[in-house]
Amino acid sequence: MLKETKLFVHLFAIFPIIDTLNGFALSAGINLPVGVAYRLFCIFFLVSGIFKKGFPKNIYTVLTASFIFSGILTLLIQTVTLQNGFGALGNDMSNMVKFFLWVLIPYYIYQRRDTFTEADFSRLFLTISALFTICLLVPYLLGIGNQTYAGSDAGYKAFFFANNDTTIGFIAAATYTGWYLFHQTSSTKRARRILTALLYIGNLVGLLLLGTKTGIIYGVVLTLVLLIRFFFFQKRVPLLVKWSTGSAVIAVALFAIFKGRSFILDTLSGSIQRLTYFYNLYNGDLIRFITSSRSQFLDSAFQSFTGTGHLTNLLFGFGFSQRVANWGLGDLVEMDFFDVLFSLGFIGVLVTSAVLLYFFIKACQKRNIYSVMFIVLLFYGAFAGHVLFSALSSTLFGLICGALLLKKESLREPK
Numbered sequence: 001m002l003k004e005t006k007l008f009v010h011l012f013a014i015f016p017i018i019d020t021l022n023g024f025a026l027s028a029g030i031n032l033p034v035g036v037a038y039r040l041f042c043i044f045f046l047v048s049g050i051f052k053k054g055f056p057k058n059i060y061t062v063l064t065a066s067f068i069f070s071g072i073l074t075l076l077i078q079t080v081t082l083q084n085g086f087g088a089l090g091n092d093m094s095n096m097v098k099f100f101l102w103v104l105i106p107y108y109i110y111q112r113r114d115t116f117t118e119a120d121f122s123r124l125f126l127t128i129s130a131l132f133t134i135c136l137l138v139p140y141l142l143g144i145g146n147q148t149y150a151g152s153d154a155g156y157k158a159f160f161f162a163n164n165d166t167t168i169g170f171i172a173a174a175t176y177t178g179w180y181l182f183h184q185t186s187s188t189k190r191a192r193r194i195l196t197a198l199l200y201i202g203n204l205v206g207l208l209l210l211g212t213k214t215g216i217i218y219g220v221v222l223t224l225v226l227l228i229r230f231f232f233f234q235k236r237v238p239l240l241v242k243w244s245t246g247s248a249v250i251a252v253a254l255f256a257i258f259k260g261r262s263f264i265l266d267t268l269s270g271s272i273q274r275l276t277y278f279y280n281l282y283n284g285d286l287i288r289f290i291t292s293s294r295s296q297f298l299d300s301a302f303q304s305f306t307g308t309g310h311l312t313n314l315l316f317g318f319g320f321s322q323r324v325a326n327w328g329l330g331d332l333v334e335m336d337f338f339d340v341l342f343s344l345g346f347i348g349v350l351v352t353s354a355v356l357l358y359f360f361i362k363a364c365q366k367r368n369i370y371s372v373m374f375i376v377l378l379f380y381g382a383f384a385g386h387v388l389f390s391a392l393s394s395t396l397f398g399l400i401c402g403a404l405l406l407k408k409e410s411l412r413e414p415k
Helices: 003-013 015-027 034-053 059-081 086-111 118-142 163-183 190-210 213-233 239-258 261-281 286-291 294-307 311-316 321-326 336-366 369-384 391-404
Strands: none
Touching: 003 034, 003 086, 003 118, 015 034, 015 118, 015 391, 034 086, 034 391, 059 086, 059 311, 059 336, 086 321, 086 336, 086 391, 118 163, 118 190, 118 391, 163 190, 163 213, 163 369, 163 391, 190 213, 190 261, 213 239, 213 261, 239 261, 286 294, 294 311, 294 321, 294 336, 311 336, 336 369, 336 391, 369 391
């Protein structure tokens, strides 16, 4: 691996540590913008590397350039038409930098697709998975860190700052680690299988500790799907390996039931109380309960978006600062496609959808683990938000999109 691509892998593997340090500084009231400095360096690294490598003349380059150009143009137009001050402009630029990450990262990877290897990305995602788990479980065992939901005993997030972003990180980590564990069962050494199994259990414990309903449900469903696929659809795995794996799974499950029952119940109790509180608060309104009031946010945002009647605002949106300052409940819908529409207008939706469609087509063509991760995060962002505009999630999503441009192995088992 070349020095530049090796630096890329190390630079983007450590982002869980950066987000933990950033969250620790915020929790302690220390004005130390660790995350901002890290992301600015990442942007500088990506942009300089992209210009250094040159631009191949193809549809992907056109889509990427159109996305970046329209984003910058939208920012300039909003500054003029909305009469934004320097504070609002700075906030909008910060959000736009996060938004650019998931597009710049895969283009950088695409330019070096002949240099990166499958093993590079396997190590990258396993390292990210391990760092997420360590950064959550070590503070938990030390008795330090923050609850997921302020003012309640529901959930635990250590020093990660954003609840949904951290859940996304653990969902992606568990998906890759679980796939790697069962897919590589017959081709890895026993010690490596044990370490990978412990890492996957750590991912699941992390989802349990976070206490978000989406994360807990996803962890259960993912484990069931992986087990069913392993026992009934992986034809390459010898029957003896399946029997031994099945025995190990049963042993771990029994241990969790008898030894870890109190831990699981204690961890879930705060989340259950919180869910019960909000169900009663919404008077049994299942739509508001399931969407965590996003349906109400969406109604309010639509009224603000269509209320002005100005074509410029409809085409280029209202930015981020204006929504926070003036839109009340609609300041953040937490559904990515709607937030793109309201903040960046129909032009933003058009170019964003075009880039996502390109990656979706690649995902359908490749049908590998990164295809699964891409679709999972795409649906999460569509219905729960925090994928395209969050620094943590945007970085992770960009790495997944980039991997789609490299990987060739299929999820289907060979005949």
